[in-house]
Amino acid sequence: MKTNDLKAQDAEIFSIVSRETARQNSEIELIASENYASPAVLEALATPLANKYSEGYPGKRYYGGNQIIDELENLAISRAKQLFSAEHVNVQPLSGSPANAAVYMAFLEPGDTILGLKLDHGGHLSHGHPVNFSGRLYNFIQYGVDSESGLIDMAEVRRLAIQHKPKMIVAGFSAYSREIDWQAFQDIADEVGAFTFADIAHIAGLIAAGELNNPVPIFDVVSTTTHKTLRGPRGAIIMCKEKYAAQVNRAVFPGMQGGPHDNMTAAKAVAFGEALQSEFKGYAKQVIINAKVMAQEFINLGYKVVSGGTDNHLFIVDFSGCGYSGKDAEKKLELAGISVSRSTIPNDPNPPMNPSGIRVGTPAVTTRGFKEEEIKKLVSLMARVLEGDEGEGLIVKGEIENLCREFPVYN
Numbered sequence: 001m002k003t004n005d006l007k008a009q010d011a012e013i014f015s016i017v018s019r020e021t022a023r024q025n026s027e028i029e030l031i032a033s034e035n036y037a038s039p040a041v042l043e044a045l046a047t048p049l050a051n052k053y054s055e056g057y058p059g060k061r062y063y064g065g066n067q068i069i070d071e072l073e074n075l076a077i078s079r080a081k082q083l084f085s086a087e088h089v090n091v092q093p094l095s096g097s098p099a100n101a102a103v104y105m106a107f108l109e110p111g112d113t114i115l116g117l118k119l120d121h122g123g124h125l126s127h128g129h130p131v132n133f134s135g136r137l138y139n140f141i142q143y144g145v146d147s148e149s150g151l152i153d154m155a156e157v158r159r160l161a162i163q164h165k166p167k168m169i170v171a172g173f174s175a176y177s178r179e180i181d182w183q184a185f186q187d188i189a190d191e192v193g194a195f196t197f198a199d200i201a202h203i204a205g206l207i208a209a210g211e212l213n214n215p216v217p218i219f220d221v222v223s224t225t226t227h228k229t230l231r232g233p234r235g236a237i238i239m240c241k242e243k244y245a246a247q248v249n250r251a252v253f254p255g256m257q258g259g260p261h262d263n264m265t266a267a268k269a270v271a272f273g274e275a276l277q278s279e280f281k282g283y284a285k286q287v288i289i290n291a292k293v294m295a296q297e298f299i300n301l302g303y304k305v306v307s308g309g310t311d312n313h314l315f316i317v318d319f320s321g322c323g324y325s326g327k328d329a330e331k332k333l334e335l336a337g338i339s340v341s342r343s344t345i346p347n348d349p350n351p352p353m354n355p356s357g358i359r360v361g362t363p364a365v366t367t368r369g370f371k372e373e374e375i376k377k378l379v380s381l382m383a384r385v386l387e388g389d390e391g392e393g394l395i396v397k398g399e400i401e402n403l404c405r406e407f408p409v410y411n
């Protein structure tokens, strides 16, 4: 069998892959949940490991021929344990949402009460949104952020916990820019007898690098995607205390999933290996510096930033009063070759499809090598796009392409 023949065999798909790769090279990616996986991670994904069926766990498979895959999965687990100081790790979850489904299944029965962060205050769909399985299967009670400070209102978390006696408290977010006091959550959970679940999908890379506080030694169970700040393949892992290992494993398989994607396990292991290197610590540090500089530049130009800044890799720009919405801003920036995601602001008067803000994140631009200087230049270009007309957007697009050429992502 030949390999490397996509171009010869399927010109249509080859063309799509080439054009998308070129787009990623020539445009600015500020979507906080995206990153550029390394060539080694991508290489591991495109291997014959994709062919194997490995239902079960190392040493206990439902299919033959898994000796080498067992070695792989054990290595991925041991690297993840080292990275996060975890007692137990399951590396099989296919993505963040299925990982969270497995966590709920491992600890709860349908109908049980869970406390989670409101979606429009920065929570995730899988933390109880009514259209999501989580909101349909479980009784979610939602806490929010303080409307003055933009910080999670821990007094409200405690009040709701005492009032509703949840079986689980979820801490974690998709659009919150401040450090989380994991111990304060654990203390509240201890007071009411709830399990603690941290969803660190966004910040896992920053935690692995030691730049943000790690909930793994404190919380009962922690899930994370592997493709955001952690910069691995699309996928997820679940970490927990050893005493919950069996129930978590059972919930992933056979509870939620069939066979793991072994090529993805290999790519996760490669990414964990990368994150254990000292270069990755430098990367994570720069991600946060870049986000802080970027938020401050927006503030200097007169824009509002939710909570006034950031401790991590992202922040929310609030355009209320600017005469345009987050969706308008997203569209304008897209024309200039800059990707951001529209975002609600806390207590947003506008609907989620046309919210008041945008979420801006620095993991991807930092991977391509941006430092403070490029970040400042980028914000001034963004302001020109936001305040200017379509013609200005097209002029800026040219400047963005020049900037991107200096910092190529993939050859």
Ligand SMILES: *Cc1c(COP(=O)(O)O)cnc(C)c1O
Pocket: 033, 095, 096, 097, 098, 100, 123, 124, 126, 172, 173, 174, 199, 200, 201, 202, 225, 235
């Ligand atoms: C991204 C994200 C997820 C879901 O990840 P998918 O891989 O897209 O399913 C779950 N939780 C949080 C907090 C996230 O930010």
